[in-house]
Amino acid sequence: MDVLGHLASGFGAALSPTNLMMAALGSLLGTLVGVLPGLGPTAAIAILFPLTTVLAPAPAIIMLAGIYYGAMYGGSTTAILLNIPGEVASVPTCLDGYPMAQQGRGGVALGISAIGSFFAGTLGVVALTFFAPFLADQALRFGPPEYFGLMVLAFTVIASLSGGSLVKGFAMAFLGYFISLIGLGPSTAEPRFTFNWGPLMGGVDLIALIVGLYAISEVFIGLEEERVAITQKIRNVFPRLADLREAFPAILRGTGIGFFLGLLPGCAPGVTVFMAYDVEKKLSKHPERFGKGAIEGVASPESANNATSSAGFIPLLALGIPASAPLAVLLGGLLVYGLQPGPLLFQKNPEFVWTVIASLYVGNVILLILNLPLIGMWVWLTRIPYGILGPVILLLAFIGAYSVRNSMFDVGVSFVCGAIGFFLRRHQWPLAPMLLAFILGPLLEKYLIQSLSMSGGNPLIFFQRGISLALIVAAALLLLTSLALVRYTRRRVKEETAEELAL
Amino acid sequence: MLVLLGILSLWEGWRLHALRTQMVAGAVVGDDTFPFIVGAALVLLGASILFVAKPPRVKVARPSGEPRMRMILGAGVLAAYWVIVPYLGYTGSTALVSTGLFRAMGGYRWPQALLLGGATTGLLYLLFRVWLLQPLPTGLLGL
Numbered sequence: 328m329d330v331l332g333h334l335a336s337g338f339g340a341a342l343s344p345t346n347l348m349m350a351a352l353g354s355l356l357g358t359l360v361g362v363l364p365g366l367g368p369t370a371a372i373a374i375l376f377p378l379t380t381v382l383a384p385a386p387a388i389i390m391l392a393g394i395y396y397g398a399m400y401g402g403s404t405t406a407i408l409l410n411i412p413g414e415v416a417s418v419p420t421c422l423d424g425y426p427m428a429q430q431g432r433g434g435v436a437l438g439i440s441a442i443g444s445f446f447a448g449t450l451g452v453v454a455l456t457f458f459a460p461f462l463a464d465q466a467l468r469f470g471p472p473e474y475f476g477l478m479v480l481a482f483t484v485i486a487s488l489s490g491g492s493l494v495k496g497f498a499m500a501f502l503g504y505f506i507s508l509i510g511l512g513p514s515t516a517e518p519r520f521t522f523n524w525g526p527l528m529g530g531v532d533l534i535a536l537i538v539g540l541y542a543i544s545e546v547f548i549g550l551e552e553e554r555v556a557i558t559q560k561i562r563n564v565f566p567r568l569a570d571l572r573e574a575f576p577a578i579l580r581g582t583g584i585g586f587f588l589g590l591l592p593g594c595a596p597g598v599t600v601f602m603a604y605d606v607e608k609k610l611s612k613h614p615e616r617f618g619k620g621a622i623e624g625v626a627s628p629e630s631a632n633n634a635t636s637s638a639g640f641i642p643l644l645a646l647g648i649p650a651s652a653p654l655a656v657l658l659g660g661l662l663v664y665g666l667q668p669g670p671l672l673f674q675k676n677p678e679f680v681w682t683v684i685a686s687l688y689v690g691n692v693i694l695l696i697l698n699l700p701l702i703g704m705w706v707w708l709t710r711i712p713y714g715i716l717g718p719v720i721l722l723l724a725f726i727g728a729y730s731v732r733n734s735m736f737d738v739g740v741s742f743v744c745g746a747i748g749f750f751l752r753r754h755q756w757p758l759a760p761m762l763l764a765f766i767l768g769p770l771l772e773k774y775l776i777q778s779l780s781m782s783g784g785n786p787l788i789f790f791q792r793g794i795s796l797a798l799i800v801a802a803a804l805l806l807l808t809s810l811a812l813v814r815y816t817r818r819r820v821k822e823e824t825a826e827e828l829a830l
Numbered sequence: 831m832l833v834l835l836g837i838l839s840l841w842e843g844w845r846l847h848a849l850r851t852q853m854v855a856g857a858v859v860g861d862d863t864f865p866f867i868v869g870a871a872l873v874l875l876g877a878s879i880l881f882v883a884k885p886p887r888v889k890v891a892r893p894s895g896e897p898r899m900r901m902i903l904g905a906g907v908l909a910a911y912w913v914i915v916p917y918l919g920y921t922g923s924t925a926l927v928s929t930g931l932f933r934a935m936g937g938y939r940w941p942q943a944l945l946l947g948g949a950t951t952g953l954l955y956l957l958f959r960v961w962l963l964q965p966l967p968t969g970l971l972g973l
Contacts, residue, residue, distance in 0.1 A: 381962040494883040498832055498875040504868045505835055508842075512861025517849060519861060520842055547904065550935060551897045714936020719950060721908060722928055726954070730964055739912055746905075753890045772864040784858030 334456055337681030341689050346386050350686050353390035354693045357397020362405065362705045363716070368398035368414065368653040369759070373541035373727075374720050376534055376660065380730045384664035385679050389686040391660050393693070395653050396448065399596075399636050400694050403440040403629055404705055408433050408561075415597035415816075416632045418823055419604035423617060423624030430620050434702070438564040439574050439622055440629040441698040447582040447630035448691045451637020454586060455644075456684055459673075462645035466670035471777035472788050476798030478771040481648040483806045484595075485760040493810070496760045499751075503764030504771075506531050513773055526736040533659045535728040535737040536765060539744025540751075540758050541656075542724045546717045547749050564702050566622075574626035577607050581627035585634030588812075590642070591805060595651045596635040598812045601819045603631035640687070644668055644680060647770070652759035659766050663731060832879065836872030839865045896937075903934035919969025921959075925951040 340346060356378070360371035372394050379387035399416075406417035407424030420440065427436040469477070485500045509520045510530025521527040566574070581603040588599045607627040608617045617624050639650040647669035649655040661668050666676060673680050698705075728741035751758060782788035790796050843865035850860040893901055907930040914923045929947030932938050938946060958964040 381958075381964055492883070494875060494879055498872070498879060501868055501871045501875060502832070502835070504864070505839055505872065508839070508865055508868065512846065514860045515850065515853060517846060517861055519846065519865065520838075543908075547901055550900050550904065551893050712936065714932065714938065715946065717904070717935050718928060718931035721904075721931060722924060722950065722954060725911065725924075726958055726964070726966070729966065733965055735912065735916060735967065738915075742908060742912060768864075776859050776863060779859040779863070 330457055330460060333460075333677060333681045334685060336678070337683075337685030338688075340385065340678065340682040341389070341685035346389050346682065346686060347689065349382070349386040349390040350393045350690045351693050353393020354397040354690055354697055355393075357394035357399075358401040358694070358697055358705060359397075359708055360394070361398035361401020362709055363401075363711075368395055368402070369656055370541045370545045371395075371398040372653055372656045372660075373537045374545070374723060376538065376656070376727050378723075379660070380534070380663070380727065384661075384666060385682045387664060388657070388660060388666075388679075388683050389690075391657055392683065392687060393690045395657060396633075396636070396687075396690050396694055397697075398653070399633060400441065400444055400698055401705065403444070403625075404437060404702070405709070407436045407440065407625070408706070415820060416595075416600050416628075416635075418597075418820060419600045419628035420625055420632075422604070422823060423619070423621045426618070426620035427622070427625065432620065434561045434564040435566050435570055435622070436625050437561065437702055438566045438699060439570060439626050441564070441695060442566070442571070443574065443578040443581065443626045443630040444633040444698075445691055445695040446578050447585060447632075447634035448637050448694075449688065450582050451586055451589075451634045452640075452684065452687045452691065455637060455640050455687070459641045459645040459684075462641065463670040463673040466646060467674070469670065469794065470792075471774045471781065472792050472795040473798065475771070475774035475778050475789060476795040476802070477646055477648065478767055478774060480798050480802040480805065481646075481763070481767055483802050483809055484648065484650060484763060492755075495755075496757050499757055500760040500764040503761035503766075504768040506536070506761075507765045507768030508772075513769070514776060526734075529732070531740055531765075532728070532731055532734070532737045533766065534663060534731045535741040536744050537656055537659060537762065538724045538727045539741035539746075540748035540762065542720060542727070543741060543745025544748030544752055546720050546724075547745070548752060549713055549717060561702050561706055564699050570622055574622045577623035577627040578630045580607060580610070581630030582634045585631030586638045589635030589638030589650065591650075591808065596632045597820075598816045599631045599635045600628035601816050602812075603627045605819070637687070640684075644672060644683075645670065647672075649763060649766075652762060655759065655763045655766055659762075662766065832872050832876030834876075836869045836874075836876055839869030839872060841869075843869055900935050900937070904931060907931050907934055915967050915969065917969050919971055920966035921951065921955055922969060922971060924954060 405411045406420040410425040412418045424436045584603045585599045642648040649658045728738045843862045846862035911927040928950045932946045933943040
C-alpha cells in the first residue's frame with residue numbers, strides 16, 4: 328500500500344470515537360499543564376503518563392502525543408501574558424509577545440502564535456508522512472553494527488540537552504547508562520548490580536524513573552517558587568487581516584528553519600527558535616521594532632518551535648532517536664507498550680504507526696480549536712492554587728509509578744528518583760541526557776555485543792561497513808554542529824534572560 | 831560520587847568477566863563489556879569534573895521558612911504513604927495522605943483539607959478503580 332493509502336487507513340482509525348476522544352483529552356490536558364506557569368512539556372507528559380497506562384497502545388500514544396503538542400501550544404500563553412517561559416523554546420516568544428500583551432494586544436499575540444503553531448505543526452506532519460517511511464525503508468538494511476552507529480548518532484543529542492556544561496551532560500548520560508545496567512544481563516541473564524536483592528532483578532522501571540525525576544521533583548521545586556496567575560482579560564484572539572499579512576512570511580520562514588534544523592538529531596526546539604527569531608530580525612526592514620512588540624517576533628519562533636516538534640517525530644518513529652526530552656519520554660511510552668520505534672515499527676505495526684501519524688493531523692486541528700476560542704478558559708485555569716495542584720500531581724505520580732508493574736518497589740524508586748531529581752535540578756545537572764541514555768542504554772549494549780560477537784571482538788567492524796562508518800562520521804559532524812549551535816543559543820539565552828537555562 | 835559509581839561498575843564488570851570466562855569458553859564479549867565501558871567513562875568524567883573541567887559551582891540557596899516546612903512535611907507524608915499502602919490499601923491511605931498533603935503543602939485548615947482530600951480520593955477512585963479498572967493495592971482491609 329502506498330503512503331496515501333496507509334494514511335487513509337490511519338485516518339479511519341484515528342477518527343474512531345475512542346482515538347478521537349484520546350486525542351482531544353490529551354490536547355486538553357497538555358494545554359492545561361502547558362498553560363500552568365513553570366511546567367514544561369516533559370513534566371506534563373511524565374505527570375499525565377499514569378492516565379494512559381491502562382489504555383491500548385494506539386490510544387495511549389495518541390493521548391501522549393496530544394499532551395506533548397498541547398503543552399507546546401500552552402507554553403506560549405504564559406510566555407506572552409506573564410513573561411514566564413516554561414521552557415527555553417518559549418524565551419524568544421517572551422521578547423515580543425509580552426510587549427504586545429502590555430500594549431493590550433495579548434489576544435492577537437496568542438492568536439498568531441496558535442495559527443503559526445497550527446500551520447507549522449501541520450506542515451511538519453505532512454513531511455513526516457512522506458519522509459519517515461522512506462527513512463525507515465532505508466534503515467531496513469541495517470545490521471547490528473549499523474544500529475550501533477545509529478545509537479552513537481543518538482548520543483549526539485546529549486550535546487544539545489546538556490544545558491550549561493557539556494561535561495555535566497556526558498556525566499549524566501553515563502549515569503543513565505549505569506542505571507540501565509541494573510537487572511539481568513542480556514547475554515547470560517546473570518544479575519548485575521542487584522546485590523542479591525530480589526526487587527532489583529527486574530531493573531529500574533522507566534516510568535518510575537520519569538515520574539520521579541520530572542513530576543515529583545517538579546512539585547517540590549514548585550513549592551519554593553512564587554506561582555502567579557494570569558489576571559489580564561483577553562479580548563480578541565483573532566488577528567486582523569493586516570496582522571496575518573505581516574506575520575505570514577515569518578510563519579513560513581520559522582516553519583522552514585524549525586523543520587530542517589529539527590531533522591538533525593542534535594537540534595532541540597530551544598536551538599531552532601532562537602535561530603528563527605534572529606533570522607527574522609535580520610531580514611526585517613524594521614529590526615528596531617523587535618523586542619518592542621513585533622508580531623513577526625512571535626510568529627516566527629512559535630512556528631519554528633512546532634515545526635521542530637513535528638520534525639522530531641521523523642527520527643523518533645523511523646530510527647528510534649528522540650531529539651528532545653519530551654520525545655525521549657514519548658519513546659519511553661512506546662517501549663512500555665512493547666513497541667520498539669525504528670524501521671521495523673513501520674513493518675511490524677503499520678496500523679499503529681499510521682494511526683498515530685493521522686492523529687497528529689487531528690490533534691493539530693483540535694489544538695487550534697482549543698486555543699483560539701477557549702483561551703479565556705485556559706487563562707482562568709492558571710488561578711488553580713498550587714496547594715491543590717501539587718498534592719494532586721503527587722497522587723497521580725503514585726498511580727503512574729505503581730500501575731506499570733503493580734509494584735510498591737517502583738513507587739519507592741519514583742520517590743527516591745524524585746529526591747535525586749530535586750537535588751540535581753537545583754544544582755543544574757541536566758536530567759534529559761540521563762533519561763535519554765537510560766532509554767537507549769539497553770539497545771546500545773545489545774548492538775555492541777552483537778557486533779563484537781560478529782567480529783570476534785574486533786571493534787574495527789564499526790569502521791569497515793559503509794553505513795555504520797557513515798553513521799559514526801555523521802555523529803561526529805553532528806556533534807560539532809550541535810556544539811556550535813548550542814554555544815550560539817546559550818549566548819543568546821544569556822543575552823536575553825541573563826540566566827543559564829537547559830535547552 | 832561519579833568516580834565511586836564508576837569504580838562500582840568496573841568492579842561489577844570484573845566479577846561478571848570472571849563468571850563469563852568460567853561459563854562460556856571462547857566468548858569475547860558479554861554482560862561484563864558494557865559495565866567496563868560505563869565504569870571507565872564514569873571514572874574519567876568524574877575525575878575530569880573534579881580536576882580538569884571544573885564546571886562553575888552553582889550557588890543554591892537552601893529553602894527556608896514556610897517553603898522548607900512544606901517540603902519537609904510533604905516529603906514526610908509521601909514517605910508515610912509508601913509505608914501504609916500495603917496495610918491500609920490504596921483508597922484508605924489515599925484518603926489519609928491526600929488530606930495530609932493538602933494540609934502540609936497547601937496550608938489549608940483541617941476541615942478544608944479533609945474536604946479536599948475526600949473529594950480527590952473519590953475522584954481518583956472513580957477514575958482508576960471504577961472506570962479504568964486499575965488493580966491497586968487493597969491492603970489488609972480489602973479497600
